[in-house]
Amino acid sequence: MLYKHPHGNVFYRNMNHPRPKIAYGQGIYLYDESGKRYIDGSGGPLVINVGHGRAEIVEAMARQAQLAAYVHATMFTSEPLEAYAAALAEVTPLPEPRFYFLSSGSEVVEGAIKLARQIQMARGEERRHVVLSRWNSYHGMTLGALAVSGRPGLRSPYLDMLHDVPHIPSPYLYRYPMTGEQLAGRLEEAIVALGAENVAAFIAEPTSGASLGAALPPDDYWPRVRAICDRYGVLLIADEVLVGFGRMGKMWALEHWQTVPDILVASKGTAGGYFPLGFIAARGADVEQVRVALGDFNHGGTFSHHAVGAAAGLATLGIMQREKLVENSATMGALMGELLHEALDDHPHVGDIRGRGLFWGIELVQDRATKQPFPKKEGITHHLTDRAFDLGLIIYHSVGCADGVNGDVVMLGPPLIVDEAQVREMVAILTETIRRELGHA
Ligand SMILES: Cc1ncc(COP(=O)(O)O)c(C=O)c1O
Known part of the structure; x- marks a missing residue:
């Protein structure tokens, strides 16, 4: 007989790690069916x-679902969709932006790659089809998004x-100290080696997300990348799926470096987790050129432009603006950084503490002097995540x-709604977790 997992007929990514059943969530807290409370420290x-x-x-x-839960984008538009796109246009730095809505980060990455190709075709640049990306990056689980991702294990x-996608290095200053000029220079070298006439776009996360845990680039990196893309006619796709929507203390992470991409993709927090929603934002002039030269955008999506998703996105954006959550992310994030440094700077297994806004990463090492990592088989991060979970804090x-x-x-x-006491509690539990698992400083 087949082994029956505690989850019955469901199977999950973590096949050997049964999880508790969620009861409900309120604010930054989650409660499982036993009544145990968790701080949702990573959403x-x-x-x-x-x-x-x-x-x-x-x-x-619910209002929109009752009115019309679903219509297909080739047949109808909807009030929340139009209102949401207009509201997004106010907060998205691209000139006269236009938005295409899908259901996940992977989907918007795939769509952005196809849009870049079609913008190049509309410009008469038929040969431009190569999309450049970076190692130590993550852009999604579908095969096209995985091809541009740079995580060997995945x-x-x-x-x-x-x-075949050419990858260049990501900024990762803790292990590979390089200047912005050197790092951006790798992009230029790759474009020249491939022949600029073949290169459609460069896709990257403005700040490394899960792969490197908030590794920031040198300050001149993005302006240099922007200039190189302009010089060679390469479109710049900013993957703001993880770091956008206020996560790093600005609406969009690239705003930290006054850089405007040609295409921006967002998902994750777009509808606050209430609906699987993401979008591709492009410059109005580019979208218009595709319309004039090609007629249509050759793409699809049964659940694209979902009216209920748009209603969720619009309500989420409204809350972010009314409660000034981007500003809160900047102030609470600065506090979080200070507290993490205070508590963990001297810990023998904390190699690096990095981040900005409400996104912080802590890299753990076996030896601080040599930066020697722990062997994977020790499962350090898994133990830490489980221990934090036991102590009532969810981390990533x-x-x-x-x-x-x-x-x-x-x-x-x-969540960007955190207050000072909650930030202090999170850092205290994380510090306790690290001390219990890896010893005291
Ligand atoms: C930067 C980035 N892009 C794309 C994705 C893919 O998003 P999804 O898991 O919603 O498909 C992720 C997911 O972690 C991400 O972090």
């Missing part, structure tokens, strides 16, 4: 920005199925940053 993989249990979003979704079973983690296999990062990325 899963950095999704929850306006907190759990927001009746305003639920009501907006790519390895599928290598023969992935199309990733493995492989140091060399593609080894290297442990744990991350905090709580």
Whole structure:
């Protein structure tokens, strides 16, 4: 007889790690069916920005679902969709932006790659089809998004199925100290080697997300990348799926470096976790050129432009603006950084503490002097995540940053509604977790 997992007929990514059943969430807290309380210190993989249990979003979704739960984008538009796009246009730095809505980060990445190709075709640049990306990046689980991703562990079973994408290094100053000029120079070298006439776009996360845990670039990196893309006619796609929507203390992470992309993609916090929603934003002039030259955008999506999703996104954006959550992310994030440094700077296994706004990563090492990572088989981040969970704090983690296999990062990325006492409590529990698992400073 087949082994019956505690989850019955469901199977999950973590096949050997049964999870408790959720009862409900309120604010930054989650409660499981036994009544145990957890601080949602990471919103899963950095999704929850306006907190759990927001009746305003639920009501907006219910209203639209009652009116018309679903219409296909080739047949109707809807009031929340038009209103949401107009509201987004006010907060998105692209000139006269236009928006295409889908259901996940992977989907908007795929869509952005196809849009870049079509913008190049509309410009008469038929040969431009190569999309450049970076190592130590993550852009999604679908094969096209995985091909541009740079996480060897996630790519390895599928290598023969992935199309060939040239990757350049990500800024990772803790292990690879490089100047902005050197890092951006790698982009220019790659474009020249491939022949600029073949290169459609460069896709990157403005600040590394889960792969490197909030590794920031040198300050001149993005302006240099922008200039190189302009020089060679390469479109710049900013993947703001994880770091956008206020997560890093500005509406969009690239705003920290006064850089405007050609295409921006967002998801995760877009509808606060209440609906699977994401979008591609592009410059109005580029979208118009596609319309004039090609007629249509050759793409699709049964659930694209979802009216209930748009209602959820609009209500989420409204809360973010009314409650000034981007500003709160900047101030509470600065406090979080200070407290993390205060508590953990001297810990023998804390190699680096990095981040901005309400997204912080802590890289753990076996030896601080040599930066030697723990071997993957020790499962350090898994133990830390489980221990924090036991202590009532949900954190996020990733493995492989140091060399593609080894290297442990744990991350905090709580809802943007957090207050000072909650930030203090989160840092205290995380510090306690690290001390219990890895010893005292
Ligand atoms: C930067 C980035 N892009 C894309 C994705 C893919 O998003 P999704 O998991 O919603 O498909 C992720 C998910 O973690 C991400 O962090």
